Amino acid sequence: MSERITGHTELIGLMAYPIRHSGSPAMQNEAFAKLGYDYAYLAFEVGADEIEDAVKAIRTLKMRGSNVSMPNKTLVGQYLDELSPAAEMCGAVNTIVNDHGHLTGHITDGIGFMAALKDNNIDAIGKKMTIVGAGGAATAIEIQAALDGVGEIVIFNRKDEFWDRAVSTVEKINTRTSSHAVLYDLADLDQLKKEMADSYIFVNATGVGMKPLEGQSVVPDKSYFRLELIVVDVPYSPLETAMRSMAKEVGCRTMNGLGMMLFQGSAAFELWTGEPMPIEHMKEILNIRYGD
Structure with a gap:
C-alpha cells in the first residue's frame, strides 16, 4: 500500500457501525492495485447519528465515493443528490458515487x-x-x-x-x-x-x-x-x-454472506472505476470460499 499512495490518491470509504470485521477494505484495495487504480479504500465506524456529517465529508474531502452498510443504508439517501432507480425502489443505498460534487446513491446488495x-x-x-x-x-x-x-x-x-x-x-x-x-x-x-x-x-x-x-x-x-x-x-x-x-x-x-459481499463489491467497484472487478483473482488472493 505504501508504494502506491501518492499525492493524487483518491479516498473511498466504507461507513457503518460496527464495521471493523469487514473484508471489503482488503478486497477493494487488492482490486485497485491489481488494475492500477490510484484509490485507497478505508473503513470508518459511522453510526446513524453521524451519517449526515459523513456525507458532507465525502463532498469536502472530494472522495470518489463510499460504501454504506448498517445502520445507514436506509438513512443516507436523504442526504444525496440523486438515487438510482433500484435504490429509489428499495429505499436503501449501499454505494455512493461522487461525480465532481454530485452524489448518487446506488444499491448493489x-x-x-x-x-x-x-x-x-x-x-x-x-x-x-x-x-x-x-x-x-x-x-x-x-x-x-x-x-x-x-x-x-x-x-x-x-x-x-x-x-x-x-x-x-x-x-x-x-x-x-x-x-x-x-x-x-x-x-x-x-x-x-x-x-x-x-x-x-x-x-x-x-x-x-x-x-x-x-x-x-x-x-x-x-x-x-x-x-x-x-x-x-x-x-x-x-x-x-x-x-x-x-x-x-x-x-x-x-x-x-461472502459471495454477496464479493459480488456487491464488484458492482460498486465498477460504478467507481467503469471496469469490472477481477473476480477470480480476488477469490484466489483473498482465499474467499463462500460456500461450504
Missing part, C-alpha cells in the same frame, strides 16, 4: 446476492424463497430476486420499525414484477416452519448471527430445516453462524 447464487450453481428462478428481514440489504435482495424472476417470495419480519418497509416491499413486488410476495410476522413460528417446509431456499438477511448478536439465530432449532432446503446466512463474520451450524446438522447445503 441484491445484484451481489443473486450473482453469488449463480456462481454457486443455485438457480432460484421460478422457485420459492423464504427470507427473514426488511432492512436495507434484505429489501434489496427481495426486490432484485423478484426482478430476476424468483417465483414466490415469503418475507418474515418482526413488527418493528422496518415492518412498514416490508409492507411496501410486498406491494412493489406484487404490482411491479411478475413475482408474488407475502409478509408474515416473525413471531409466528408455526407459519415460519410451514413456509420453510416447501421453500427451495431460505435466507437470513438480518444482522442476527454477527456482532453483537453472535450465537443467535432467527430459526429456533434444527427441526425447521430439511435436507433439500438451501440455507443462506447473509452475515459472514463469523463465517460459521449458529443458524448455518444447525442447517448443516440436517444436511442442508449452505452459504455464508
